[in-house]
Amino acid sequence: MTSTTHHETQIVSDPDVPLVRVTREFDAPREKVFRAHVDPDLFARWNGPAGMETRIDRHDCRTGGSYRYVMTQDGEEYAFNGVFHEVRQDELIVQTFAFEGMPDAVALERLVLEDLGNGRCRLTCTSLVDSFEGRDGFVASGMEVGVNEGYAKLDALLAGS
Structure with a gap:
């Protein structure tokens, strides 16, 4: 039986700019963690809170590519989309992130x-939005639950691969 270590996820709202920083360590090489972000089949297996399923509509993870996925639970659907601005093998993804239910609230994300x-x-993801109100709404929307439960699923996926 494989034992999985769960590391603490730090989620910090910057006091000076409308930015959220998520930091998390993984007991896996960065190549595997990167692959879990860029491979649509793997991404769908771990992304989001427990109890939700992710359907990938588009996931062209390369510089200039785009994505769209839909999370479902109990007949409800939540769609997200964005553009990959820069993708560097095993080390960096810069993308936009938008919840289609709030299309004016687009975040610029940098995952290192x-x-x-x-x-x-160590994964460090910063999400910059256009206002402090937007940032606080982003955090209040249940982001912490989704991030923590998603990374727990990613731990299990990485331990099994």
Whole structure:
């Protein structure tokens, strides 16, 4: 039986700019964590809160590519989309992120993967929105639950691969 370590996820709202920073360590090499973000089949398996399913409509994870996915639960659907502005193998993804229910609230996200050695890595994702109110709404929307439960699913996926 494989044992999975769950690391603490830090979610910090910057006091000076409308930005949220998420930091999380994984007991997996950054190549595997990167692949779990760029491979649509893997992404759908771990993304989002427990109990929700992710359907990928489009996931062209390359510089200039775009994505759209729909999360479903109990007949409800929540769609998200964006554009990949820069993708660097195993280390960086810069993208926009929009919830289609609030199309004017677009975040600019920067995901960086840092190799920690010994088959471990650190993920740091910053999400910049256009106002403090928007940022606070982003955080209040249940983001913390979705991030923590999604990363727990990612831990299990990485331990099994």
